[in-house]
Amino acid sequence: MNIYPKTSVNFEGLDKLIVYVEKYKGIELQFFDENGIMEQIDIKTPVEKLLKRVPCIKEITIHPPLCNYDIESIMLKDISIIENQLKTCVILARKYDIKINLLYHTQIDFIKHKALTIDKIKSLLKIIEGENVLLILENLFMFDEKECTVFKLAEYINHPNLKVCFDICHMYCKANIYKTDIESFAKKYLNLDLCRNYIHQVHFSYTVDNDGYIVRKTHGRVHDNVEELKYDLGLLAKYGMDRCNYITEVSEDDYDLRVDQLKELDMLEKVCNQWGILWKEILKFTKRYLKDM
Numbered sequence: 001m002n003i004y005p006k007t008s009v010n011f012e013g014l015d016k017l018i019v020y021v022e023k024y025k026g027i028e029l030q031f032f033d034e035n036g037i038m039e040q041i042d043i044k045t046p047v048e049k050l051l052k053r054v055p056c057i058k059e060i061t062i063h064p065p066l067c068n069y070d071i072e073s074i075m076l077k078d079i080s081i082i083e084n085q086l087k088t089c090v091i092l093a094r095k096y097d098i099k100i101n102l103l104y105h106t107q108i109d110f111i112k113h114k115a116l117t118i119d120k121i122k123s124l125l126k127i128i129e130g131e132n133v134l135l136i137l138e139n140l141f142m143f144d145e146k147e148c149t150v151f152k153l154a155e156y157i158n159h160p161n162l163k164v165c166f167d168i169c170h171m172y173c174k175a176n177i178y179k180t181d182i183e184s185f186a187k188k189y190l191n192l193d194l195c196r197n198y199i200h201q202v203h204f205s206y207t208v209d210n211d212g213y214i215v216r217k218t219h220g221r222v223h224d225n226v227e228e229l230k231y232d233l234g235l236l237a238k239y240g241m242d243r244c245n246y247i248t249e250v251s252e253d254d255y256d257l258r259v260d261q262l263k264e265l266d267m268l269e270k271v272c273n274q275w276g277i278l279w280k281e282i283l284k285f286t287k288r289y290l291k292d293m
Helices: 014-024 044-053 071-078 080-096 110-116 118-128 149-157 168-177 182-189 192-198 226-238 259-292
Strands: 002-004 006-008 026-030 059-063 099-105 133-138 162-167 199-204 245-248
Touching: 002 014, 002 026, 002 059, 002 259, 014 026, 014 259, 026 044, 044 059, 044 080, 071 080, 071 099, 071 110, 071 118, 080 099, 080 118, 080 133, 110 118, 110 149, 118 133, 118 149, 133 149, 133 199, 149 162, 149 192, 162 168, 162 192, 168 182, 168 199, 168 226, 182 226, 192 199, 199 226, 226 259, 245 259
Parallel strands: 002 245, 006 026, 026 059, 059 099, 099 133, 133 162, 162 199, 199 245
Antiparallel strands: none
């Protein structure tokens, strides 16, 4: 498992997070609506600035603006926006010998995608076929869906360059909206085989007060303690999310200091290290037991 921090394209708090960036050699960059709604974003400049500052990086996830920038809206406005973004990612990946992931949200269900977007998404994937670039789709919570749309899309298209980012906070939000306990909801929402086959990364954070969608400050926060973090990590591991990238997507009051994200990174790393040692011991015991049989 890799543990990657998250920062903005302005690199807020990067000096605080850099120890984790250098250790795991990856990061996620968040863009904002600085160029206006649904306009092109400049991927090349911040990526090259970042690599100049931290040249050891081997993987970067590009997260386009949060609002009014889902993949279906951009394709409807002008698919060349995404085409050019992917072409830029290919150029950068080749030039610097790194993996670049372009992440998009979606707010329509699989049935609508099947009717409206599948061919367009397939055409986008042709641009990055065989390249060290992924198009990643992230699960959201603000719309009704019978099954998790991003998994259905990934399974239906089944392309090696199309993967999923699973946001645990968004799953909690949906469970809270439907007033369902998280384990019961996860049984309906997640499929072990789909998770193992298609998840490339997890957005990891805590959902406060059984909310996440009414009060903004309850969404994507730092876990209050190690036990709560262990519970969420264990829940995801149960569905095969134990070997993907974990990105600490933590909202906080001061993005320059990154106090909460640093706390989340520290707890996550310690728990993963403890579980890693335990898993190695279990494997040793199993091999020894089988040999004696």
